[in-house]
Amino acid sequence: MSGKDRIRFEERISAYFDALVAEVAEAVILGCKEIGMLVNQVDTDVKLFDTTAIHAEKAVEYAIGDITS
Numbered sequence: 707m708s709g710k711d712r713i714r715f716e717e718r719i720s721a722y723f724d725a726l727v728a729e730v731a732e733a734v735i736l737g738c739k740e741i742g743m744l745v746n747q748v749d750t751d752v753k754l755f756d757t758t759a760i761h762a763e764k765a766v767e768y769a770i771g772d773i774t775s
Contacts, residue, residue, distance in 0.1 A: 716749050723752040 719741075723734050733753035736742045742756040 712744070715744060719745055720750045723750050723754075727752050
């Protein structure tokens, strides 16, 4: 994705997230690994949950013994 395309995407997705929050949402779940690579928490005031990052963090914690379930 070119720099201009990325900026346009970030602006559009941020506006979409803002509209969701204005209507009903309290946060947005990034349930696709590609979206998490394009959108970060710094791009929006809306709370984001990146499922790829969450799963990776928990897998590492489990692997090193920091969690039991």
